[in-house]
Amino acid sequence: MTTPGPTAARRGARRWLERERVFKWLPFVSVQGLFTFLLLPNVLLLIYLSFLSWRITRGAWWNAAFAGLDTFRGALEDERFRWAVARTFGFAAAAVPLELLLGFGLALLCRRHFRGRRFYTTVFLLPMMIVPAVVGYDLSMLLIDQGPFNQLLSLLAGRTITVRWLSDYTAAQIAVIGADVWQWTALTFLIFTSGMAGLPEEPIRAARVMGASRWQIFWHVELPLLKPVIAIAVVLRSMEALKIFDYPMLLTQGGPGNATETVAVYLWRVGWEFARVSDAAAMSLILLVVVAMYTFVALRVLRRERRRLAEESVA
Amino acid sequence: MRRRRLFSLVRHVLLLVWTAVTLFPIYWMLITSFKHSGEWVTWPPRWFPHEPTLINYVKVLTPGTSTFELGRQTLKILKPLWDSLIISTVGALVAVALGSALAYSWARFGTGGRNYPYNILSIRMVPPIVIAVPFVVYFATLRLLDTYTGLILVYVATCLPYVIWMMLAFIDEVPVELERAARLMGASRLRVLRSVVLPLTASGLVVTFLFVFILNWSELLLALTLTNTEVSTIPIQLNKFQSANEGRDYGPQAAIGAIATLPVVVLGFLIQKHLLRGFSFGLLRK
Numbered sequence: 001m002t003t004p005g006p007t008a009a010r011r012g013a014r015r016w017l018e019r020e021r022v023f024k025w026l027p028f029v030s031v032q033g034l035f036t037f038l039l040l041p042n043v044l045l046l047i048y049l050s051f052l053s054w055r056i057t058r059g060a061w062w063n064a065a066f067a068g069l070d071t072f073r074g075a076l077e078d079e080r081f082r083w084a085v086a087r088t089f090g091f092a093a094a095a096v097p098l099e100l101l102l103g104f105g106l107a108l109l110c111r112r113h114f115r116g117r118r119f120y121t122t123v124f125l126l127p128m129m130i131v132p133a134v135v136g137y138d139l140s141m142l143l144i145d146q147g148p149f150n151q152l153l154s155l156l157a158g159r160t161i162t163v164r165w166l167s168d169y170t171a172a173q174i175a176v177i178g179a180d181v182w183q184w185t186a187l188t189f190l191i192f193t194s195g196m197a198g199l200p201e202e203p204i205r206a207a208r209v210m211g212a213s214r215w216q217i218f219w220h221v222e223l224p225l226l227k228p229v230i231a232i233a234v235v236l237r238s239m240e241a242l243k244i245f246d247y248p249m250l251l252t253q254g255g256p257g258n259a260t261e262t263v264a265v266y267l268w269r270v271g272w273e274f275a276r277v278s279d280a281a282a283m284s285l286i287l288l289v290v291v292a293m294y295t296f297v298a299l300r301v302l303r304r305e306r307r308r309l310a311e312e313s314v315a
Numbered sequence: 316m317r318r319r320r321l322f323s324l325v326r327h328v329l330l331l332v333w334t335a336v337t338l339f340p341i342y343w344m345l346i347t348s349f350k351h352s353g354e355w356v357t358w359p360p361r362w363f364p365h366e367p368t369l370i371n372y373v374k375v376l377t378p379g380t381s382t383f384e385l386g387r388q389t390l391k392i393l394k395p396l397w398d399s400l401i402i403s404t405v406g407a408l409v410a411v412a413l414g415s416a417l418a419y420s421w422a423r424f425g426t427g428g429r430n431y432p433y434n435i436l437s438i439r440m441v442p443p444i445v446i447a448v449p450f451v452v453y454f455a456t457l458r459l460l461d462t463y464t465g466l467i468l469v470y471v472a473t474c475l476p477y478v479i480w481m482m483l484a485f486i487d488e489v490p491v492e493l494e495r496a497a498r499l500m501g502a503s504r505l506r507v508l509r510s511v512v513l514p515l516t517a518s519g520l521v522v523t524f525l526f527v528f529i530l531n532w533s534e535l536l537l538a539l540t541l542t543n544t545e546v547s548t549i550p551i552q553l554n555k556f557q558s559a560n561e562g563r564d565y566g567p568q569a570a571i572g573a574i575a576t577l578p579v580v581v582l583g584f585l586i587q588k589h590l591l592r593g594f595s596f597g598l599l600r601k
Binding site for chain 2: 014017018023024025026027028030031032034035037038039041042043045046049061102105106109110114116120121122123124125126127128129130131132133134135137138139140141142144146147148151152182186190191193194195197198199200225226228229231232235239242243245246249250253263264267268271277280281284285287288291292294295298299302303305306309
C-alpha cells in the first residue's frame with residue numbers, strides 16, 4: 001500500500017532524476033532557460049528601443065515615435081561616445097599587460113618554498129577581496145592634493161610634489177588605471193600561482209636530466225606549458241577591463257572633463273542622467289557589436305590553446 | 316652560495332615593495348575609520364590617529380535608514396548589509412549548484428556541444444551596461460524590479476560562466492574509472508554524484524563559491540540599475556554617499572569599506588590553500 005506522502009514524492013523525484021535523459025539534460029535545459037528568460041526579451045527590447053525616440057521624461061515607451069535609423073546616425077556621430085569607446089580600450093590596453101606582467105613576476109618569485117612565502121601570498125591576494133567601489137572610494141581619499149600619496153611621493157623624491165591626481169587630465173587617467181592594476185594583479189597572481197603549482201613534473205625533470213639550465217627549462221619547457229593559462233588570464237582580464245565602471249564613478253565621476261569617462265560611465269549618463277533612453281540603446285547595440293568582434297577573436301585563441309592541450313594529452 | 320643569498324635578498328626586496336603597495340591603501344582605509352573628523356584631512360596627513368575612536372562604526376551601524384540632516388547625509392548600512400548578504404549568498408549558491416551540474420554534464424556527456432563552455436563565456440563578455448536600459452523596462456513589467464528575486468536571478472546568470480569554467484577543471488580531476496566502477500557495483504547516478512564526485516570536488520566547490528560570492532558582493536552597475544528603494548547593496552550605498560557628500564565623509568565611509576571587506580578576507584584566509592591551486596581552469600597538461 002502506498003500513501004502519497006512526502007517520502008513518496010521524494011522517491012518519485014529521485015526516480016525522475018535518475019532517468020538518463022533527465023540526468024543528462026536537466027542542467028543544460030535550466031541554464032539555457034535562465035539565459036533565454038533574461039537575455040532574449042532584453043535584446044529584442046534593446047533593438048526595438050533603439051529605433052524609437054524615447055526619453056524617460058516623455059511618457060511611456062510604447063507611445064514613443066519611431067525614429068528609424070536616426071538614433072544610430074546620432075550615436076555614430078556622437079564624438080563623446082566614440083572617445084569613450086576608444087578610452088575604454090586604451091585603459092584596458094594599459095592596465096591588462098601591467099597586471100599580467102606583475103602577476104606573472106610575483107608568482108615566479110613566490111614559486112618555491114622560502115621563509116615568508118605564506119605571508120606574501122596572503123597579502124598579495126587581499127586586493128581582489130575588496131569591493132571595487134571601496135577601492136575607488138579609498139583611492140579618492142589617498143589621492144587628494146594634500147593626501148598621504150603625495151606626501152609619500154615627496155618623501156621619496158626629497159622635495160615637495162603635489163600631483164593633482166583627481167583634477168589633472170592625465171593624472172586622473174593614471175589613477176583609474178592604477179586602481180585597476182592594484183586590484184586585479186591579485187587575480188593574475190592567483191591564476192599564475194595555481195598554474196605554476198599544477199605544472200607536470202616529468203618534462204621538467206627530463207629536461208634537467210638532459211642538462212638544461214634553469215633558464216632553458218623555464219623558456220623551453222615551462223613557458224609553453226603555461227601558455228593556455230596565460231591565454232585565459234588575458235581573456236578574463238581584458239573582458240572585465242572593458243567594463244570598467246566602478247573606479248571612474250567613485251574616483252572621479254568620469255572627470256575632470258571627460259578624462260576618465262569610460263563607455264560604461266557615458267552610457268550610464270546618456271540613459272539615466274540625460275534620460276535619452278533610445279540613444280543609449282542605439283549606442284549599446286553598437287558597443288555590443290564591437291565587443292562581439294573582440295570576443296570572437298579572444299575565444300578563438302582560447303579554443304585553439306585548449307584543443308592543442310587535448311591533443312597533447314592524448315599523445 | 317653567495318649568488319643564492321643575493322637572489323634571496325633581491326626577492327625579498329621586490330616582494331616587500333609590492334607588499335607595501337598592496338597594504339598602503341588598506342592601511343589608510345582602516346586608520347581613517349578610527350579617526351575623528353578633525354583628523355581626516357590634515358597636512359601632513361596623520362599616519363596614526365591621535366585619539367582613536369569607534370564613533371564611525373557606531374554611526375554607520377546604528378539601526379535606521381540613511382537620512383538627510385542639515386544638508387548632510389547620515390550613513391547607515393545595516394539594511395544594505397543584510398540585503399547584500401542575502402543576495403550574494405543565495406546568488407552564489409544557486410550559481411554554483413547549477414553551474415557545477417552543467418559542467419559535470421558537459422564533461423561526461425557533452426551536452427550542448429563541444430563549444431558550449433565558450434558560448435557561455437561569451438555571455439560574460441557582454442558589458443552589463445548594454446542591457447541595463449531594456450532590463451529596467453523588462454523587469455518593471457515582470458514586477459521583479461527592486462526585489463531580491465530579480466537581482467539574484469541576474470547574479471546567477473552573470474556568475475554562471477565563471478562557475479562552469481572553474482568547475483570544469485575540478486571535474487577533470489575526478490577519475491572516470493572510479494565513477495564507472497561505482498556504477499557497475501550498482502550505485503545509482505545520484506549516489507555516484509554524492510559519494511564519488513562530491514567529495515572529490517568539494518574544495519573546488521568552496522573556492523568557486525567564494526569567488527562568485529565576491530563578484531556578487533562587489534557588483535555595482537546592475538544593482539544600481541535594478542534596485543530603487545526597497546533593496547540596496549553596499550556598493551550602491553557607497554556610490555550614493557560619494558555623490559551626496561562629495562565623498563567628504565571620510566570616516567564613516569572608511570568604516571563601511573572595512574565592514575564590507577572583513578567577511579570576505581576572513582573567508583579567503585580560511586580557504587587560501589585551496590584558492591592557490593584552484594585557478595588554473597584545467598588548462599595544464601597532465
